[in-house]
Amino acid sequence: MAWNRPILTDSGGFQVFSLKRKSIKEEGAEFTTPKGKKILLSPESSIGIQQNLGSDIMMAFDECIPYPATEKYTKNSIDRTHRWLKRCIDAWTNPKQSLFGIVQGSTYDHYRKECVEEVCQHDLPGYAIGGVSVGEGPEWMEKIVSYTAPLMPKDKPRYVMGVGNPEDLLMIWENGVDMSDCIIPTKFARGGTVFTNRGKIRINHQNYRRDFFPLEPNCSCYTCTNFTRSYVKHLFDSNEILGAILVTTHNIAWYVDLSRRARQAILEDRFLEFKKEFLEEYSGSNKK
Ligand SMILES: [Zn+2]
Known part of the structure; x- marks a missing residue:
């Protein structure tokens, strides 16, 4: 990739479980490729692949429990995930690469707690909350994160997998979470959705045909310092791939800037104030 910066890889667990035929x-998760070949992804092969990729943060091979799940399903799954975690740790040979454990437990507080105890008894470089953002909705997500994150060690990175929306990021940060990942900034960009401080805008809307402002007026990213909304809309109208690239560049810069502002607010002990102000401005013109 020619990317001389940190690389985080998922274990493939989530990707396998999102397949229909598995x-x-x-031993692991067996699935069939589109060409009909059977592949078994095990804790050992997942860690082997992640080590070979030169990943800096590798994720343990787990089952991302779908929502909703019964208590019985959840219990069987987390017990197996914990056996798999031990196998992941045994397969992990390069201490320069970090292995993070994953806390599952679906929507059940007692299983989330059990998972934290089980996963965090292993002295790992970081721990994640998995199995959110799987269709449970923002209220359940907040319930799970606000219950689980405070139970996890505060001196290690706490990572919520697969989040998200700016509103959800502010929620997880408020609960002490340090890391997250999501496809939203780039996936939305490819469809022409631009994140701004005043909410999301759809750049292919007629409103922007003669709008000669940048995507976000005070943004210092490459896109905003060089191009107008009108031009980016023109690129989308023409199915020119540069449109998707320019919006992707902006959206990522906007997310990085949002986390920078939140970090500053935390350091200055005014995070809740920042969250309120941000959400007021962000939701105010969401309909634009
Ligand atoms: Zn920008």
Whole structure:
């Protein structure tokens, strides 16, 4: 990739479980490729692949429990995930690469707690909350994160997987979470959705045909310092791939800037104030 910066890789667990044709066994998860070839992804092969990729942060191979899940399903799944975690740790040979454990437990507080105890008894470089952002909705997500994050060690990175929306990021940060990942900034960009401080805008809307402002007036990213909304809309109208590239560049810069502002607010002990102000401005013109 020619990317001389940190690389985080997922274990493949989430990706396998999102497939239709798969079976979960004690050895690992078996799935069929589009060409009909059967592949078994195990804790050992997942860690082997992640080590070979030169990943800096590798994720343990787990089952991302779908929502909703019964208590019985959840219990069977987390017990297996914990056995898999031990196998991941045994397969992990390069201490320069960090292995993070993943706390599952679906929507059940007692299982989330059990998972924290089980996963965090292993002295790992960081810990994640998995199994959110799987269709449970923002209220459940907040319930799970606000219950689980405070139970996890504060001196290690706490990572919520697959989040998200700016509103959800502010929620997880408020609960002490340090890291997250999401496809939203780039996936939305490819469809022409631009994140701004005054909410999301759809750049292909007629409103922007003769709008000669940048995507976000005070943004210092490459896109905003060089191009107008009108031009970016023109690129989308013409199916020119540069449009998607320019909006992607802006959206990522906007997310990085949002986290920078939040970090500053935390250091100055005014995070809740920052959150309120941000959400007021962000939601105010969401309909634009
Ligand atoms: Zn920008």
